[in-house]
Amino acid sequence: MPDIPVTTQPTDRRIGFLATALKGRLTELGEQAAERILAPSGTVAYRRLVPIEELRASCRAHLAFTLSSLTGRHGAAPATATALRRAGQGVPLPAVIAAYHAGGRMLLEELTAEARNAGHHGLEALPDGAARLLGLIETGANEITAAYRHASGAATGQVGSPALAELFDGTARTTEALWRAADALRLPYDGLFVVLVADPPPGPAPELGNRLAAHGIASAWSHTAGLLAGLVSVRDQRTLERLLTVLQRQATLRYGVSPAFTSLAECPTGLRLARLALAAADTAGPRVVRFDDGPLAGLVADSPDVAARMARSVLGALLDLPAEQRTMLIGTLTAWYAASGSTEKASRALHCHANTVRQRLRRIHALTGRTVTDPVGTAELYAALQSLRTLPPSALR
Template identity: 30%
Template structure:
């Protein structure tokens, strides 16, 4: 990183003498350096307290001048100091380009001062300095590079630390923690309003690769958290946006099930919303291709939220049906499912099942006989519908 050329003989002696004379002018150089930086950008003054900036600039310029005239095998104190400076400036929030500019500006200032010193009156000394120009500017470049590298490393660490802190706040909200100020801190970290329209989305793990990338052109803002078996997303809803749009966007982008909570009024309500989104997900069969809203699956959600009652419902309503041969049972349950999806239309159900409508009627009558229930009675129809849902979801509900 900017190794210096070995210097010997008369040139080195003259350069060392010029640097020794220049060390006496360091306070003057520091004043001029800070004045130039302030003229270049007011950000220096806002990011770094003046007294601290002055002391650090004095150390940097003094060490830099000493480095120019040091022995070739001397330790590079200038590089170590530049690394420390780069880390401090990253922590203070000074833009990297201003850090690099400060090193360049100090380099020009020191070089001009060397040329204006005794070298201005002695041609031999001036020629020696000019022959050393490459070495001097290589040292300045190495310092700027060392400071920049340390700055970037510190910036990455700070960004990762900040991201981890924000994600921890979001996790706490999704878990339903109610610590004072938690929602406000998360809002500041996520750049989201503390109070607003939010919903939580829970997706099965197989969808992860699709949703790890931001959704483009969807018009929604999602914040995602990864879990071992699922992915949890917080969606901020702008005025005029609704959950149908969220479901449509997510369903279009990949296959597999997902659940969406009802809309809540702020970040502090994400915990209950996350639990409701998980409940919505449980209403989906494992191979379902859609993302569903809980408020559109309330009866089924009631079933899956009570596994013991769901088992009793299946046994009570479908007990005799479950004793049939698997193929026979599957045909009858599929017919009921399609008939319900077609809103009780035997003709439409027949079209989807590729059979005659009388066949649909015959299968439904057989179902009524096996279950001792009538599809014409509302309460019986509700029981059969919920029992069908409980049976189809029994594997996902436990």
């Protein structure tokens, strides 16, 4: 490889040049990694259980992901898929990790050689490049371990681990207890977590856990109070978005999702907020509902008696109108909020003239004493609408 052309380029760019050069040799490097794994001093289990072409393809996938990450392009990590495949083939976890590290060592050697070939500026970038590569290898090994252990636990059909119950009910509070629970559930002790709840339970929990594991997302599940509740390790914001995408694409039921949290000690709060998100969800709305997307509705669901009293106080005489008139005015107010306060947009959604919307809003003002032009009044009207949507009609009588 020629010397890196621009001497003033930052280290990130120099590392990118080295990684890009190695990506051009991906097929060759995949062969080398497979040979390293299958060498006499390598892992016996791979020689017995993993077809050679499959191993080569897996090596290429891991190398491509790692080198792309070094260039700043982050795709879907293959670590979890590899772990699930090897667990299904009966390859022991230590052998999987040994093979992964063998490929990692080979790549580090090649990165070092490429830096030397690149000259002075390549060698300057090598320490940072090697450090980043080792970090990626460590992260990948951790992901493989978590996914493999989760797959092994799910295969036994274990649901409702006592460790998960202790996290959800707050029994596990000390650092030692939290460590024990994380180890028993084969989840990280720290990082980023969310709680999911589904209603009604969608069959065996391991099936849902495996579905998430196939996308690189580790989780543990239990049945609690008629709901299926899961503690999910999302690691970072990108993984959280991937979780939501997976659920939205595959959801046949409704899911409530808690805000993300960083300590397992927050599991009881996470479970409560996930249940509130589910309770506040509109049955005709999205299948996956995050508490953070509608915290006001969650508060309504958390205190239905107070919410009912507030709605009755705010809407007053409007609730006593004949059903047809009441439905018309509430529908108009709902459309106005959905249109972000635009009378014109609300009129189009309602298939009526904008002046008709204005007349109805004036009537709402006359009935409730609150106008949508007043910040306090419009906030109270919106909160009352959330109560109407969430609470059963009998609660407002």
